[in-house]
Amino acid sequence: MEDKEFLEKFSQPDTKNYAFNQMVRKYQQKIYWHVRKMVIDHDDANDLTQETFVKVWQNLEKFKGDSQLFTWIYRIATNECLTFLKRKKTKFFLPIGDVSKELLRKLETSDYISGDEIALKLQKVLLKLPEKQRLVFNMKYYDDMKYEEISEILGTSVGALKASYHHAVKKIEEYMEQD
Amino acid sequence: MKKFDIEKNKQLPPFGTPEGYFENFTKNIEDRIQGESVPQKATKRLPFGIPENYFELLPQYIAKRIEALLPKIWYKQPNVKWALAGSSFAILSVFVWLNFFNTNNTIRSADKELAENLKGIPKEELIQYLAYHKPQETLAQAQEMPISQDVYQQKIDISQDTTIPKIPKSITTEELLDNELDRKELEKILEEEIEAEDLDDIINP
Numbered sequence A: 001m002e003d004k005e006f007l008e009k010f011s012q013p014d015t016k017n018y019a020f021n022q023m024v025r026k027y028q029q030k031i032y033w034h035v036r037k038m039v040i041d042h043d044d045a046n047d048l049t050q051e052t053f054v055k056v057w058q059n060l061e062k063f064k065g066d067s068q069l070f071t072w073i074y075r076i077a078t079n080e081c082l083t084f085l086k087r088k089k090t091k092f093f094l095p096i097g098d099v100s101k102e103l104l105r106k107l108e109t110s111d112y113i114s115g116d117e118i119a120l121k122l123q124k125v126l127l128k129l130p131e132k133q134r135l136v137f138n139m140k141y142y143d144d145m146k147y148e149e150i151s152e153i154l155g156t157s158v159g160a161l162k163a164s165y166h167h168a169v170k171k172i173e174e175y176m177e178q179d
Numbered sequence B: 001m002k003k004f005d006i007e008k009n010k011q012l013p014p015f016g017t018p019e020g021y022f023e024n025f026t027k028n029i030e031d032r033i034q035g036e037s038v039p040q041k042a043t044k045r046l047p048f049g050i051p052e053n054y055f056e057l058l059p060q061y062i063a064k065r066i067e068a069l070l071p072k073i074w075y076k077q078p079n080v081k082w083a084l085a086g087s088s089f090a091i092l093s094v095f096v097w098l099n100f101f102n103t104n105n106t107i108r109s110a111d112k113e114l115a116e117n118l119k120g121i122p123k124e125e126l127i128q129y130l131a132y133h134k135p136q137e138t139l140a141q142a143q144e145m146p147i148s149q150d151v152y153q154q155k156i157d158i159s160q161d162t163t164i165p166k167i168p169k170s171i172t173t174e175e176l177l178d179n180e181l182d183r184k185e186l187e188k189i190l191e192e193e194i195e196a197e198d199l200d201d202i203i204n205p
Helices: A003-011 A016-039 A042-062 A069-091 A096-109 A117-126 A131-142 A147-154 A158-178 B021-034 B054-069 B078-119 B123-144 B149-159 B173-178 B183-203
Strands: none
Touching (some): A003 A069, A016 A042, A016 A131, A016 B054, A042 A069, A069 A131, A069 A147, A117 A131, A131 A147, A131 A158, A147 A158, A158 B021
16 A cells, blocks of 8 residues: 555545554554664564554644655654653663663663674674664665655755764774774 | 974874775765765674564554543443443333333223123123124124234134133024933923923813
8 A cells, every 4th residue: 555545544534544554564564673773672662663653643644745654654763762762861860871781781681682693793883873873874774775765754964864874884894893 | 492393393293094094085985975885794684583473463552552542432431331221221111111011000900890890790691792792793893993913813812712602592402412411301301392292282182
């Protein structure tokens, strides 16, 4: 089902639930993995993914179609992630580094973490990056998104995103060499 | 104080650069412009797992969360539903009582009145009345006004009631025999008739 069809069906009371269900099924995996890479823990990712779709439900009627539905949902999910991490900092009065340590601890102790060493090492290195750089890197490297799409989601210029990604790649290579 | 010779020291800057920095400078610029470079020795695999059937169940979890947020319609609440069901039952019960039991009482009192009236009429008369007038009355009533099939059936049933003894209009000897009257009583009647005939002969030869 195309985005236009989703929106049309969502606006009809008879087909609203059906359209929403189809939309969840279409985007749930992309959104979940996007969130999971940012918060590491499955339970947190599950909660934030659900919250993202609840907000989609609450605000979809306001969506004017200026951007793709997919990037709009991604933006909500990204905001949820950043708010979640910010809340952690303010709730426990933690500096940024300590949030990274907390995520690193989860990476080592949480359920549903595989034993793929290279993949695990990359995640540990990524946790050393600033949040927004990590975000850009994840969307570009793992999700194969175009800079124009990332720009739409994060509201940052394509040039700045390219620079951010480039710095991230360099730092990752450096850290990978070190560890 | 020794004077710092700018001209002499400008050839020896106090800063260093990474190895091969200027050799790779152009490539770095190109990479940055394109933004398509990937880190060496990295993998796109993720070290994360998920619970079994997680993505099959996720839409249900989301639906439940949304359901919990939706404004609750007062008449769909469980307590209100039961209250409405209880009230409806009470109203229905009163309606049934008024229309069924009260009607039944009326029928009972009418039956009592009829029984009182019938007490004064000898039983034989009633039996005869039912035996001789029932079919004609039913037919007349049927012609005069429409009677529901049930009522009509009821009347037919009464007329066909085998508990009511049938009295023949005139009794012949054969009928008497057929009706299995006391043979001795019949012989007595016949003897009396014969005797009477004999007496007439005597009186009026």
